[in-house]
Amino acid sequence: MSGLSQAEEAQLRIKLQEAVVLCTERCLYHSSKWAAELLNSLPFSSDDGSDTEIESPQADARPPQTPTSRVAKEGTEQRLEARELNKFLLAKTYFDCREYDRCAAVFLPGPLPKGSLQPASSPASASKHQGKGKVKVTGTPSKPNVDIEPVQGLSQKALFLSLYAKYMAGEKRMNEDSEMILGPQDGGVTMNKELPVISAILEEWFANLPGSGRQSQGWLEYLYGIVLAKGKNEKQALEYLVQSVNRYSYNWGAWQELSSLLGTIEEMQQILPHLPQNIVSFIFHVSASQELYQSTEQVHNSLSQVLSIFPTSAFLKTQRALLHYHDKDFDEAEQIFSQLILSDPHRIDSLDNYSNILYVMGMKPRLAFLAQLATNTDKFRPETCCVVGNYYSLKSEHEKAVMYFRRALTLDRNFLSAWTLMGHEFVEMKNTHAAIESYRRAVDVNRKDYRAWYGLGQTYEVLEMHSYALFYHQRAAALRPYDPKMWMAVGQCYAKVNKPTAGIRAYKRALVAGSHYDAGVGSSFGSGESAGLGGGILDPDVLYQIALLYERTGDMSECASYMELVLAQEEGPDFEEMSGDVGGGVGVTPTTSKARLWLARWEFMRGMYQRAMELANELCQDGVEVEDAKALVRDIRARIERERGEGR
Template identity: 50%
Template sequence: MVFTEGDIANLRASLQDAVIKCSERCLYQSAKWAAELLDSLPEPAAPDGRVKIAHTPRGYMPAILTPNPDDVEAELEAVEFNKYLMAKSFFDCREFDRCTAVFLPDSLLSTILAAKSAESPLLASQTKTKDPGAPSAAYASPSGSLPELSQKSLFLALYAKMLSGEKRKDEDSEMVIGPQDIGSVSNKHLPVISRYLKSWFDERRSSPEDISYEGSQGWLEYLYGMVLAKQKNIEEALQWFLRSVHLFPMNWGCWLEMTSAISRVEMLNKIIPRLPQHIVSYMFHIHTSLELYQPTSELQTALAQLQEIFPDSPFLLTCSALYLNHTKALKEAAAEFNHLLSLHPHRLDQLDIYSNILYVLNERPKLAFLAHLCSSVDKFRPESCVVIGNYYSLLSQHEKAVQYFRRALALDRSCLSAWTLMGHEYVELKNTHAAIESYRRGVDINRRDYRAWYGLGQTYEMLEMYQYALWYYKKAAGLRPWDGKMWMAVGACLQKLGRERDGIKALKRALLADTYYESTNSSFGSAGGGLNRAVLGTLDTDVLIQIATMYDTLDEEEEARSYMELCVAQEDGNVDSPGGDNGLVEAAGRVLDDDADTRDERDANQGTGVTTVTSKARMWLARYALRHEDFDTANRLANELCQDGQDVEEAKAIMREARTQMDAAESRGGG
């Protein structure tokens, strides 16, 4: 991705234009995103080393209000200018109904829609998709009865009406996780907005089969897509979002709505070829792939290329931190967030994810500092409440943590982190009903969130409802296939259901998943590389002994012995150590199907040392050796147990039995 000086100048002009156009339409989050990118774009340097004043290709600094290239639209905007300024002022003061009433009073809106419904019964139905081949009354009267408004004013009026409905929806909702809070309150303004926009687009079609709309600039397509997405009409919403980004690709809010609508990697792969050839398409691909937990080496390469163009972009730095987080490089991810925080100490976006990382790393002082910082910047931002809730959770003050997570949800009911983390806290408080409800609400908001699915599995497992738990664990594992924790949960659940054979397969996948992350982190971004046998020294002993136990239950002692030996070998972290036998290497070959010539890093492996789990495996091997009359091995293993101070009495009994049998054998041999 090579950008010339002219490309950079055009990109700067496009970002300036995007900031102003999004601000004109009160799309402040999109304007902020574009402004941050614009600020991170390096200014060109003059030959004498001083920074030149950047000019747009046209040679003038952009005006406060951008001129409209369409003559008809420009004339309408000029006529409406005073009313537009008043409506925007109302919007900025969060008086959404007054903003809408400037251009579309309720009396006018109800009259228009009633007339349209009478003309075409199809417009009255909001749950069915329009058949492209069906006749529409809108084509019979091209002028229609819609008022003549510019697209900018119409967007502002209908967008304000949608936000008014969202505000009323929040007001009508019951207390978070209260007795009446079932999450069924809807935005009652959506049908009105949908019908109006449908009529507007129908009037601009030249024929029923035509999908282009004369003079449309992309903003109303974005709004119509949002309305359809909120009505759960995802497929049609995606079509409108695609039309919008082709007309105006710098509206980041539209790309975010597309990300929210995409729930599977297959959907993303179908969308990618239909995107415009634009730099924002690359950013969308990176952001959506990270939302789908798909960290790949290609993604890391694309991210690095974009960071060369925007060196200190907060958005790209956050994507880099999320990439590291998804590859389990938590310390590196925390360092990236720390760097971002040093550059933008008052920026609270995504800091709830940073607090999750600090929580997992048990970085209590840093989490305390982050909670204090967020509270001093804005204590009533949902992100601040989540950070403070995580801090109280780390202190094991679960009631206070729940209080802050509920506060975050009172501020924003779509705050996914708060729903999931509150479910975790209710699990700690043994309130399984509230935990299940919290996780379910999280899944309703974002079905890609593996943490909510995993939490549901944990909760049902606590209730000993293993079939339900297994189903939810499988959903989590499907979303996060390279996370060993997910497959461990699936394997444990299958074992409790008496399905040892399937459980063994799941636990072997857990071993493969953990090795995948180890190999990825050893060289940053090498996700496509083969598995390294040297990583065998870091296999999870709990998984190994669980596999061995299930083989033992199936009366397959040789397989059980191999995995028990592999478990004991983790104490030294070297599977090829002289103390191991051939069965150990055979077991490793059955677990990981890797290349035999990759052993360069084996000396870097560090073992776990003696643990309770490895001692249990050693005890099993000692009993096994005693049963199979391998008295030397039984004596040696029992002696090691005595030295480790684990199961000393039983180990001494095995030693006595082994020595007795060895002495008897010597006596028979001497006689």
């Protein structure tokens, strides 16, 4: 994507302005905020009217209507919207006051709740009062039959607002009916009871659309996609969301729902040809890649191109920070978040991720400041609760941390970070049952959360249920194929379930994965198994585990070769001839000392007494495994003396 011309930039500005209005009309406030922030991150130019004097005649001029807005509303929709204007304004005010049932009833009046104060009436009088505006719902609750006739007489805007209000009313009641987070009755299966009715109405509406002579605007497809996804009908949900973004591209909520349904990079590649080719699609590609942990040079370049168009966009800068975070470049991610705080100190979005970075870096004073800043801005945002929870976790006050993560989930049960972080806290508190339940809820919310899969694996390892642990670690490794930690966990589980050959493969994958985090250094030993510790150093712990697994398979020569490799990491490979740089080793560690002791015993068994003595003496000097080394030295001397005696 190259830079935009002045005409293209002006067109983009108008489309974003229109998106703010259209999303606000339909009460899609997060999408409206996203468009407005993007609009204001466009650089000012003298041609866009931003420098117009107040007294100038141009100051009152409205932006020209875009072709898209003219095409989107054909005559039928315009007439219906004009006729409904007063009622629509009333419904929207009810929605803004969070009176969702009242908002829906403006256009879709339904029956009074059971046990109402409505006087008993005869069937005749009941049929007499059944007006044309009422939606008749029959059938079972799971598959209701809906009279679509009154719905067809509504504009798409009014229908969307009414059904969206029904959806929000259902969500509100669902939260009210839900038990305390991880309480004794909390089964995590509470459903939005309005979904079947909304689904039935939309299904009928779309079935009747071809013969109605009307053209869909994309908003109802978006709502239907949400409803289908909630009902676990993900394939059909994906189809409707793709239709939605093709009919109207500037509803960011539709792109977010689309992204949530993509579990792998392959799935994203499959739908890309079916998406519109515009700036919002480009931003979606960057955002979805970030959520799939694709911190590649190509994604960074794409993000740089978009940032050249929206240079001050906090949303896009956050995407950059998260890419660095996933790539374990915490310093760079922290700097970006720090600059975002300075430019907009009241912005709460993604502060939970920032607090994770500060937690990993152990920056307690800065995390305390962030918690205070977020609390002063809005203490009842789930992000704020997660920031405070991370602060207490860093102070090892795990009970308080759990309390704040619970509070975040009370505010939003689908807030992913809180489920995962609460699982971590329960692990620290040795409450494995609660940890497993927290991690399970996290993966229910988002299957792409490798931290929750990895946490499940670790928790099952604590319970010594290694087959279960293996399954969850494999899921985590599939999401993070370039993270050596994931493959080390897989290898460890294979060793526990007595599959040493598979364990060797997994540990070798860990070595290869380590090269992803190696700063520009290529293959270390010409084998393609690059280092994971930087500077061409292979992880001695991984090498040692591979060696032990080869020993279990009876391949002693390979075992000895890997033990030698472990020792080689003390000094590190010499790159002086190749690159003019000398790679520093890891030095003497408990792992390298264990390998040295193993090799000393191996050489002793083979009759290579001189080499065995050298290795054992080195162990005595290192101060690790000293007693075993001294015993081995005595054995070697005794064997040498005995052989000398036999030789005489």
